[in-house]
Amino acid sequence: MAGHSKWANIKHKKAAQDAKRGKIFTRLIKEITIAARLGGGDIGSNPRLRLAVDKAYEHNMPKDNVERAIKRGCGELEGVNYEEIRYEGYGIAGAAVIVDCMTDNRVRTVADVRHAFTKHGGNLGTDGSVGYLFKHCGQLLFAPDTDESKLFYIALDAGAEDVITHDDSSIEVVTDPNIFTAVKERIEHAGLKAELTEVTWKPDIEITLTGDNAAKMQKLLDALEDIDDVQNVYTNAVIDDEIT
Numbered sequence: 001m002a003g004h005s006k007w008a009n010i011k012h013k014k015a016a017q018d019a020k021r022g023k024i025f026t027r028l029i030k031e032i033t034i035a036a037r038l039g040g041g042d043i044g045s046n047p048r049l050r051l052a053v054d055k056a057y058e059h060n061m062p063k064d065n066v067e068r069a070i071k072r073g074c075g076e077l078e079g080v081n082y083e084e085i086r087y088e089g090y091g092i093a094g095a096a097v098i099v100d101c102m103t104d105n106r107v108r109t110v111a112d113v114r115h116a117f118t119k120h121g122g123n124l125g126t127d128g129s130v131g132y133l134f135k136h137c138g139q140l141l142f143a144p145d146t147d148e149s150k151l152f153y154i155a156l157d158a159g160a161e162d163v164i165t166h167d168d169s170s171i172e173v174v175t176d177p178n179i180f181t182a183v184k185e186r187i188e189h190a191g192l193k194a195e196l197t198e199v200t201w202k203p204d205i206e207i208t209l210t211g212d213n214a215a216k217m218q219k220l221l222d223a224l225e226d227i228d229d230v231q232n233v234y235t236n237a238v239i240d241d242e243i244t
Contacts, residue, residue, distance in 0.1 A: 029065065032069035033072050054181070087099040087110070088127065091122045092209060095207050097117075097122065113224065121220065133205065133236055136177055136200075140183075141196040141197075142193075144170050148171060150192065158183040208240070211240070
């Protein structure tokens with residue numbers, strides 16, 4: 001199945017994440033803590049915790065930090081009690097935006113999110129206003145020089161839902177979130193390494209923004225990402241790579 005160009009946007013996203021490594025550690029610690037609190041501290045029986053721990057080690061988080069976060073989530077250590085909140089809204093040209101947060105102060109968080117939307121030309125919507133436009137799934141993105149035939153066979157044999165070759169020859173593997181780790185491991189054991197791996201909210205339909213609209217949308221996304229309580233931002237906007 002063919003798709004539009006995606007590689008430049010993914011590289012930009014990854015570079016932006018790497019530039020905020022300190023903030024990534026904070027977000028990952030929150031995710032590990034919440035995952036352990038909700039599903040227990042055993043990564044073998046808690047898929048969400050396994051994903052969070054794997055991501056932490058991918059970003060070179062020290063093992064002690066990971067273990068302390070798990071213990072906090074399981075109640076073995078004292079710590080801040082975070083809750084998960086999702087906000088939905090609209091960006092430039094009606095682009096859909098989902099903002100996932102973890103916070104110990106709901107009033108502060110909604111004020112910060114609303115301010116970012118309003119300041120940068122967006123609007124905070126109601127629960128469910130754009131969520132139906134996205135699908136919860138696992139996503140692995142491979143560089144344009146990846147062996148397409150090999151990846152296609154291994155991914156589908158491992159249970160992936162779809163393998164998409166984009167116009168720029170990058171390849172995207174889409175999985176059910178529950179088997180994401182198993183598919184990822186099968187592919188890696190075959191010697192293929194994804195540039196980006198995550199469980200995400202993938203838009204069913206994307207909107208390409210160019211020129212001023214693209215620049216304005218990027219500023220909105222950056223402002224949301226910069227909020228301390230924000231864990232992840234998802235959008236169906238595809239930003240023109242000339243501005244990134």
